[in-house]
Amino acid sequence: MTIPSTPDAVPRLEISGLGVAFGGLTVLDDVSFTVGRGETVALIGPNGAGKTTVFNAVCGLVRPHAGGVRINGRPAPASATRLPSAGVSRTLQGLGLFERMTVLENVLVPLSGTRGDHTAEARAILARLGLTALAERPAGALPYPERKRVALARALVTAPDLLLLDEPAGGLGAADIDALAGTVAEVAASGCSVLVVEHHVDFVMGVADRIVVLDFGRVIACGTPGEVRGDPAVEAAYLGLGAAS
Numbered sequence: 001m002t003i004p005s006t007p008d009a010v011p012r013l014e015i016s017g018l019g020v021a022f023g024g025l026t027v028l029d030d031v032s033f034t035v036g037r038g039e040t041v042a043l044i045g046p047n048g049a050g051k052t053t054v055f056n057a058v059c060g061l062v063r064p065h066a067g068g069v070r071i072n073g074r075p076a077p078a079s080a081t082r083l084p085s086a087g088v089s090r091t092l093q094g095l096g097l098f099e100r101m102t103v104l105e106n107v108l109v110p111l112s113g114t115r116g117d118h119t120a121e122a123r124a125i126l127a128r129l130g131l132t133a134l135a136e137r138p139a140g141a142l143p144y145p146e147r148k149r150v151a152l153a154r155a156l157v158t159a160p161d162l163l164l165l166d167e168p169a170g171g172l173g174a175a176d177i178d179a180l181a182g183t184v185a186e187v188a189a190s191g192c193s194v195l196v197v198e199h200h201v202d203f204v205m206g207v208a209d210r211i212v213v214l215d216f217g218r219v220i221a222c223g224t225p226g227e228v229r230g231d232p233a234v235e236a237a238y239l240g241l242g243a244a245s
C-alpha cells in the first residue's frame, strides 16, 4: 500500500481535544496524544475508561462532538471502510473472523477489492506468524490463540503504517504473549506505528515506548513505562486495582 510520505515531524496519529458523548454520558473529555512513526503507544485504564471509544473515533465509527483525529497529518477518514487507504489496520476484541473460511482466505479479505493475486503476500504474513501449516484450515476450527494470530495476520497483510490492536494479549497464555510482544516489536521496527489497548500490564510495560492512561474519559497520565508505573494517580486509578501484573 502506497501512502504519501509525510515529514518525520508529522505524527502518524494525532488526537487532539477529543470529546465523545453518548446521549448525556460524556465518555471522552479533551483527550489528546500522539503516536509517532515506528512508535508503540499503549492506551490503558480501568474498564469503561473510554479506550475502545478512542479506537472507534480513530476508525470513524463514532463521531466526536469536540476535537479531532489526524492520520499522517490529514483528517482521519469519516468511514471505517476508508481506513486501509489511509494506511490503518485494526484488530477487534471479538476477532471478527469468517469461521467457515480458511485461514488464508481470511487473511486475503482486506485485499479482496484490490488488483492482482495477493496469495504470496498473505502466505508470507502467515509464515511470519507461524501459521503456514494452518493456512487451509477453517478459521473456526482453530484454538483461540491461533485465531488471534490469524486476526493479527489479517491486520498486517495490508502493510499498514498505523496498526490499532484492541486487547491483543487477552485470553493468551505466557508463551503466546511473549510471541505477540516479539511480533509487535518487529512491526514497530519496520516503521509501522502501533496503538495498543491492553489490560495485561507486563505486556504493556514490555512493548510500549509510551503509555497513555485514561480514567473516566480523561488522560490522567502519559509517559514512558517507568514514568507511568510510578505515577500515584495511575496506581490509584488502575494499577492498584488488581490488574494483571
Ligand SMILES: Nc1ncnc2c1ncn2[C@@H]1O[C@H](COP(=O)(O)OP(=O)(O)OP(=O)(O)O)[C@@H](O)[C@H]1O
Pocket (backbone or CB within 6 Å): 022, 025, 027, 045, 046, 047, 048, 049, 050, 051, 052, 053, 054
Ligand atoms: N455505543 C455506546 N452507547 C452508549 N454508551 C457506550 C457506547 N459505547 C461505549 N459506551 C460507554 O462508554 C464508556 C466507555 O466505554 P469503552 O468501551 O470505550 O471503555 P473501555 O475503556 O474500552 O472499557 P473496557 O476495558 O471494558 O473495554 C462505558 O461507560 C460504556 O458503557
